[in-house]
Amino acid sequence: MTKYVYLFTEGNAGMKNLLGGKGANLSEMTNIGLPVPRGFTISTDVCTRYYKDGKVIAEDIQEQIDAALATTEEIVGKKLGDAKNPFLVSVRSGAKVSMPGMMDTVLNLGLNDVVVEGLAKLTGNAKFAYDSYRRFVMMFSDVVIGVDKAKFERKMDAIKKEKGVEFDTELSAEDMKEVLDAFKKLYKDEMGTDFPQDPKVQLKEAIQAVFRSWDNERAIIYRRINDIPGDIGTAVNVQEMVYGNMGEDSGTGVAFTRNPSTGEKILMGEFLMNAQGEDVVAGVRTPQEISQLKDTNKDIYDQFITIAENLEDHYHDMQDIEFTIEKGKLFILQTRNGKRTATAALKIAVDLVAEGMLTKEEALMKVDPKQLDALLHPTFDTEMLKEAASIAGGLPASPGAATGKVYFTAEDAAAAHANGEESIILVRLETSPEDIEGMHVSQGILTARGGMTSHAAVVARGMGTCCVSGCNEIKINEEEKFFMIGDRRFTEGDWVSLDGSTGKIYGSKLPTIDPEVTGDFAEFMAWADDVRTMKVRTNADSPTDSATAIKFGAEGIGLCRTEHMFFETDRIRAFRQMILSETLEQREEALKNIEPLQKSDFEAIFKVMKGLPVTIRFLDPPLHEFLPKEKDDIIELAEDMGIPVAQLEAKIDDLHELNPMLGHRGCRLAVAYPEIAVMQTKAVIDAALAVSTEDDPVVPEIMIPLVGDVEEFKYVKKLVVETADAIIAKSGTDLKYMVGTMIEIPRAALTADEIAKEAEFFSFGTNDLTQMTYGLSRDDAGKFLDDYYSKKIFESDPFAKLDRKGVGTLIKTAVKLGSEARPGIKLGICGEHGGEPSSIEFCYLAGLQYVSCSPYRVPIARLAAAQAVITNS
Numbered sequence: 001m002t003k004y005v006y007l008f009t010e011g012n013a014g015m016k017n018l019l020g021g022k023g024a025n026l027s028e029m030t031n032i033g034l035p036v037p038r039g040f041t042i043s044t045d046v047c048t049r050y051y052k053d054g055k056v057i058a059e060d061i062q063e064q065i066d067a068a069l070a071t072t073e074e075i076v077g078k079k080l081g082d083a084k085n086p087f088l089v090s091v092r093s094g095a096k097v098s099m100p101g102m103m104d105t106v107l108n109l110g111l112n113d114v115v116v117e118g119l120a121k122l123t124g125n126a127k128f129a130y131d132s133y134r135r136f137v138m139m140f141s142d143v144v145i146g147v148d149k150a151k152f153e154r155k156m157d158a159i160k161k162e163k164g165v166e167f168d169t170e171l172s173a174e175d176m177k178e179v180l181d182a183f184k185k186l187y188k189d190e191m192g193t194d195f196p197q198d199p200k201v202q203l204k205e206a207i208q209a210v211f212r213s214w215d216n217e218r219a220i221i222y223r224r225i226n227d228i229p230g231d232i233g234t235a236v237n238v239q240e241m242v243y244g245n246m247g248e249d250s251g252t253g254v255a256f257t258r259n260p261s262t263g264e265k266i267l268m269g270e271f272l273m274n275a276q277g278e279d280v281v282a283g284v285r286t287p288q289e290i291s292q293l294k295d296t297n298k299d300i301y302d303q304f305i306t307i308a309e310n311l312e313d314h315y316h317d318m319q320d321i322e323f324t325i326e327k328g329k330l331f332i333l334q335t336r337n338g339k340r341t342a343t344a345a346l347k348i349a350v351d352l353v354a355e356g357m358l359t360k361e362e363a364l365m366k367v368d369p370k371q372l373d374a375l376l377h378p379t380f381d382t383e384m385l386k387e388a389a390s391i392a393g394g395l396p397a398s399p400g401a402a403t404g405k406v407y408f409t410a411e412d413a414a415a416a417h418a419n420g421e422e423s424i425i426l427v428r429l430e431t432s433p434e435d436i437e438g439m440h441v442s443q444g445i446l447t448a449r450g451g452m453t454s455h456a457a458v459v460a461r462g463m464g465t466c467c468v469s470g471c472n473e474i475k476i477n478e479e480e481k482f483f484m485i486g487d488r489r490f491t492e493g494d495w496v497s498l499d500g501s502t503g504k505i506y507g508s509k510l511p512t513i514d515p516e517v518t519g520d521f522a523e524f525m526a527w528a529d530d531v532r533t534m535k536v537r538t539n540a541d542s543p544t545d546s547a548t549a550i551k552f553g554a555e556g557i558g559l560c561r562t563e564h565m566f567f568e569t570d571r572i573r574a575f576r577q578m579i580l581s582e583t584l585e586q587r588e589e590a591l592k593n594i595e596p597l598q599k600s601d602f603e604a605i606f607k608v609m610k611g612l613p614v615t616i617r618f619l620d621p622p623l624h625e626f627l628p629k630e631k632d633d634i635i636e637l638a639e640d641m642g643i644p645v646a647q648l649e650a651k652i653d654d655l656h657e658l659n660p661m662l663g664h665r666g667c668r669l670a671v672a673y674p675e676i677a678v679m680q681t682k683a684v685i686d687a688a689l690a691v692s693t694e695d696d697p698v699v700p701e702i703m704i705p706l707v708g709d710v711e712e713f714k715y716v717k718k719l720v721v722e723t724a725d726a727i728i729a730k731s732g733t734d735l736k737y738m739v740g741t742m743i744e745i746p747r748a749a750l751t752a753d754e755i756a757k758e759a760e761f762f763s764f765g766t767n768d769l770t771q772m773t774y775g776l777s778r779d780d781a782g783k784f785l786d787d788y789y790s791k792k793i794f795e796s797d798p799f800a801k802l803d804r805k806g807v808g809t810l811i812k813t814a815v816k817l818g819s820e821a822r823p824g825i826k827l828g829i830c831g832e833h834g835g836e837p838s839s840i841e842f843c844y845l846a847g848l849q850y851v852s853c854s855p856y857r858v859p860i861a862r863l864a865a866a867q868a869v870i871t872n873s
Helices: 013-031 044-050 059-076 115-121 126-145 150-163 173-193 198-211 216-225 278-284 292-298 299-313 342-354 359-365 369-377 381-385 410-418 433-441 455-463 521-533 543-551 572-580 582-609 630-641 645-655 667-670 674-691 709-730 748-751 752-755 766-774 784-790 809-822 836-847 853-872
Strands: 005-007 041-042 089-095 106-111 234-240 251-256 268-273 319-327 329-335 393-400 401-407 424-428 446-447 466-469 474-477 483-484 488-491 496-500 504-505 536-539 557-561 614-617 700-703 738-743 761-762 825-830 850-853
Touching: 005 013, 005 059, 013 089, 013 234, 013 299, 013 329, 041 059, 041 278, 044 198, 044 234, 059 234, 059 543, 059 674, 089 198, 089 278, 106 126, 106 198, 115 126, 115 709, 126 150, 126 173, 126 198, 150 173, 198 234, 198 572, 216 433, 216 784, 234 543, 234 784, 251 292, 292 299, 292 504, 299 329, 342 359, 342 369, 342 521, 359 521, 369 752, 369 853, 393 630, 393 752, 401 410, 401 446, 410 424, 410 433, 410 466, 424 433, 424 853, 433 455, 446 455, 446 496, 466 496, 474 766, 483 674, 488 614, 488 836, 536 853, 543 582, 543 853, 557 582, 557 667, 557 748, 557 850, 572 582, 572 630, 572 645, 582 614, 582 674, 614 809, 630 645, 674 700, 674 709, 700 709, 700 761, 709 738, 738 748, 748 766, 748 809, 752 809, 752 853, 809 825, 809 836, 836 853, 850 853
Parallel strands: 401 424, 424 446, 446 466, 536 557, 536 850, 557 614, 614 700, 700 738, 738 761, 761 825, 825 850
Antiparallel strands: 005 041, 041 234, 089 106, 089 234, 251 268, 251 319, 319 329, 393 466, 401 496, 474 483, 483 488, 496 504
């Protein structure tokens, strides 16, 4: 019989795939003797079965749950539903990969109208008992049944206002009874039935709710953002409740063994006395710093310090620990590798190697390559900050700088981003897991409530997004979409700036400066470079982009798009003149004006690259893209060119195509207009001759795009070779160059053996290859991909993460055929996938020699390439 349910005494840290991260760690901590509340884990296999069986828990699994519950009741000495000695439990999710706040939790389960009376008598604390029951009613109603918790919160706020108190803790036992009655009445009004009283029914419903939450919208979005497979499922942990809300000798908190923002080796966290766990993370009350616990209860503080140090030593990583103090006794509810900023991740990795806790290879696996993105973007100009006066301050929850326009809901932020707004600051009273999509598209997050371990802080740090939390100086009106700081009013669309390193808020748009790769970053990246076998190039079309990429460790240019150069204002006129020419002679005359400009562009790039390889893609887009579309612009161009407007409009109409992405572009332009390829070849070779030196020899790689048939390639290659060889012969040098192609048409991949006999290198253009393999337009797919995600057709955007099954098969086919036809052929990738970690791993496994990506993603690619080696060694 398959085992589906495990007591905490039956698991260990190595069982994450089966027990989830939380369950595996609860078992591990139990095994090493830490004070962990007793319980059991329902495995991830049950989640898979739950969905396969039509969202029901099968009878054989229910029997194992009942047996584990009975065993746990016997160990604890309490029974679920027993009014004299009640056993109360929490029901929590726990996937293999940490997804903080994305799935559901139910606390205080097992309470009903009879048990609450027994709990009050047993503890001698009626206020605690009724507080726990009203919390359970609200949480069960929200999580399991779907009644919005805001309705319950409004009832609570009304009663607090009536009693003249600010905090829940100021309510009396009788007040809590009144709250409970109001909550139960709300439940009956909403559902038409009384709140469920059978604890076993409560438990079964809560377990199913946690499994359902695996597929809630915020969890699906989080998995897509963080590249977590949708088929791994979540485990469910049923655990003995311990209570931090039993009085002033009880409490709850969250702590990190190192600073999750900076990586400094110092305990950092928060706690609240007389509170339950959700009070800390929800920001309902402002928590105290963990160091103040020694003033409240020194024995507990000392015990916690020892446990925290032991856990870090045991797991060889910074730990995020949840704890509860019940009547003066410490319990550890959870430990996990803590979410951290990119800065902290690097410092912790480097420090743990220095402390002898990790090898360099192990340290490299501790940092998510995507996190490095947070270090590679601008910060505020310190000189400008001296002149700028902050208008308010909060907690520095996630470092970095952000400037943008204010939006007050996650939906509005996501809509603004979809409409092209790139500078967004999400301002919320407090964030919740439902805000995940809006948080993802925002450059910064500002909240009025919450501490350093609030939802906003933890999620922002994990995303590498700047965040200032707990700014009680701001008064937010989310419904009318404005906030006040003093007498100053900010409405939707107003600019603000956040400094996530200091917590300061500025009421204007502030300039930024580019980051520097130094210190821990440089040391860590040097380790990655020692391990990886694939080279990392960059996609760059200018000397500035090239220099930036070199600074970040690029080892060449994998894609220089020459058409971007034609759009410059000093040359677009000459290029349009060429397009509008009626004869070969006219086109050649126009191209003579463009050639020196192209040559100077290439010279500048070659100088920056100092002998590193540079792959230059010849003209790719259709010609109509270079001509105006608006009537006023057409009239202006006609006047400038000295031709009738009607003639220009006729030419634009003639060039217009119904499906330009599959039209007259790429190598097809060179076939129709060979003089363009000749001009570009002259510019490349002349530039290389001008810059090449003995110490830094330039070997240009000329790439012919959109080849689908070897005969196309042979025709254009002949133009290139004849032109280049003539120039080189005339120069009296032995300049070397290469001619290759982009593999971006499926037919090219399938006939790669034929093409490789002519081409000296392949560069996989996975943007177009994905487009043509799927038959999807990457410019339009975003309009309907959300339907594909919600209906589980796609888990991720195939233009963001390489499709290994379809596109990947074409790549592997081309690699095999090409390598057989031309042993040693140079193989790389230059699509957007070249900077995406899982796609980079595929490139390594497929046998590619390099990846190429945007300048700011070069360090990401370097680390991902190293991790690919380690993971697959």
